[in-house]
Amino acid sequence: MRDNRKVSGENRRNKILQWLKEKNRPITGGELATMTNVSRQVIVQDISLLKAKNEPIIATSQGYMFMAPTNNKAYERVVACNHTREETRKELYLMVDHGVTVKNVFIEHPVYGDLEASIMVSNRSEVDHFIKQVEETKAVYLLELTNGIHLHTLEADSEEKLELAYQSLCKAGLAIDA
Structure with a gap:
């Protein structure tokens, strides 16, 4: 009851x-x-x-x-990307398909300085939910404020997964080559 x-x-x-x-x-x-x-x-x-x-x-x-502290060794990497709003799902899929968690997105805004938003997606289902929420609320992606340029903090249990995710972004033309 x-x-x-x-x-x-x-x-x-x-x-x-x-x-x-x-x-x-x-x-x-x-x-x-x-x-x-x-x-x-x-x-x-x-x-x-x-x-x-x-x-x-x-x-x-x-x-x-x-977000409890974990005992597992986690690796992080920040990647810079540049793409359109329509390519967001593809970008996120490329990262999570390599076993990577996309923790956030952040930009450097010319007026407000650094703006950051939590994403926390680790699989395609979570990506789809995120995209659906953006579409349903008609929210603006942060990348739209900077002509497509933005950064993500990625987390994985190995540096190899982070590197594979980054290479797939480069191959797809979505990453800004460092």
């Missing part, structure tokens, strides 16, 4: 943190709102308060995630 009582304040934030730590998938603000019987806006404020306490929570296109 579902308890319809509102979960309040610190207790709610502790529960949110616990749920995020337990799940191996993102949890949407709507799901958290339903679980705590509060509005999605209250959840957004709770997440902000948790982040202010240095909890490693990130907002992705699929929902909120707790």
